[in-house]
Amino acid sequence: MNDVLVLDRAATAAALDPRRLMAAVSDALVAVARDAVSAPPRIAAFAPGGLLGAMPGYVPGLGLAAKLVSVFADPARPGRSTHRGIVALFDPEDGRPLAVMDAEPVTAWRTAAAATHSAWTLARPGPVVVIGTGAQARAQVSLLAALHPAEPVTVAGRDPEAARVLAALHPLGRATDGIETAVREAATVYCCTGATRPVLRRAWLAPGTHVSSVGGSHGPELDDDTIRNAALFTEWHGAATTPPPSGAHELQRLPGDRDVVLLGSVLCREAPGRTSPDQLTVFKSTGHAALDVAAAHVVHRTATGRRADELPR
Missing domain, CATH: 3.40.50.720 (NAD(P)-binding Rossmann-like Domain)
Structure with missing residues (x-):
């Protein structure tokens, strides 16, 4: 686990290169439309004050990732809720965890x-x-x-x-x-x-x-x-x-x-x-796990210095 990249909110946001993101999200949307994505229905565990939801997904050419998000009432804003969580990216070939990043900017x-x-x-x-x-x-x-x-x-x-x-x-x-x-x-x-x-x-x-x-x-x-x-x-x-x-x-x-x-x-x-x-x-829009995979892919590639020409077209 020593080689897992861990990115806080600021580092995650900084690695979301806009043009790379647009290209990856386009690929993910097309993959969803062509039924090429593996993404099971969302699940959640319920606690007294809120829930923890899970959204795993695999997109060919982009990778394998899972988002865990907690949704809890926000005492500072009555009637509103907080959304906090992480996205974990894995190597789709051998299952190695590659990175953990903040879910909010993703x-x-x-x-x-x-x-x-x-x-x-x-x-x-x-x-x-x-x-x-x-x-x-x-x-x-x-x-x-x-x-x-x-x-x-x-x-x-x-x-x-x-x-x-x-x-x-x-x-x-x-x-x-x-x-x-x-x-x-x-x-x-x-x-x-x-x-x-x-x-x-x-x-x-x-x-x-x-x-x-x-x-x-x-x-x-x-x-x-x-x-x-x-x-x-x-x-x-x-x-x-x-x-x-x-x-x-x-x-x-x-x-x-x-x-x-x-x-x-x-x-x-x-x-x-x-x-x-x-x-x-x-x-x-209601969101989809494939889009989280796309964004996590871009964050990892940008943060590790991979070239733009290595990204899917």
């Missing part, structure tokens, strides 16, 4: 990467809005700043000061006090909240808007009309077929004939994405 950045891929693939050109001011919104704004610093981003949230602090992470970031006003002008909306009820309404969305909804673990971020009117995309079929928290609150009551397209199928051009300029598109 989860936040792989989720932001998947949401960004959905926008790159499905959105039309135009203003970008990020709703939320927490850890996930921070990762989303930071990733956009790293990938496209010349494209403006507007941050909207319930806390104006927190929105201003977050917007400052982007060279062309700005904050706005009103979520509705910002959304009405947007071509792409990233919803990154801890919502228990919808924070975005169909009536606010212009024709052709793309929505990447990655929050809402405790309830729906999007209203029923948005889901009803949109072309729907997810990381995996379980987002619509399994109950929360593994499945999405918004996708629980879909009619049996409703089509939900896997984002990986669009990325590899095995399924269509946007079919008209005015089409409303929604990517509803």
Whole structure:
């Protein structure tokens, strides 16, 4: 065990190279769509104050990893919860443990990467809005700043000061006090909240808007009309077929004939994405173990100095 790389939160975040991450997450999403991933259903052990969940996964070309995450009530924020944990990466050939890293930046950045891929693939050109001011919104704004610093981003949230602090992470970031006003002008909306009820309404969305909804673990971020009117995309079929928290609150009551397209199928051009300029598109993320494997792979390769050309294309 002496050769196991151990990375704290700061070191894990520093090793999440944005462009390597985007490439690895794309490969993972395609592998999920092609049913090439081994990832059993999520399991959890329950303690008096919360739970410990486990998400193991294997992705060909990226590796073998498992995430352990505790979800406990946060006394400092009534009604909210903490998410703390680790990701362990193993050698897929001989099972040797390679690295242990902090799960929070892994989860936040792989989720932001998947949401960004959905926008790159499905959105039309135009203003970008990020709703939320927490850890996930921070990762989303930071990733956009790293990938496209010349494209403006507007941050909207319930806390104006927190929105201003977050917007400052982007060279062309700005904050706005009103979520509705910002959304009405947007071509792409990233919803990154801890919502228990919808924070975005169909009536606010212009024709052709793309929505990447990655929050809402405790309830729906999007209203029923948005889901009803949109072309729907997810990381995996379980987002619509399994109950929360593994499945999405918004996708629980879909009619049996409703089509939900896997984002990986669009990325590899095995399924269509946007079919008209005015089409409303929604990517509803619930996370997937394959994305944790992808991020852990990038962290390990970056931290150990492996070359970019050694990464999967």
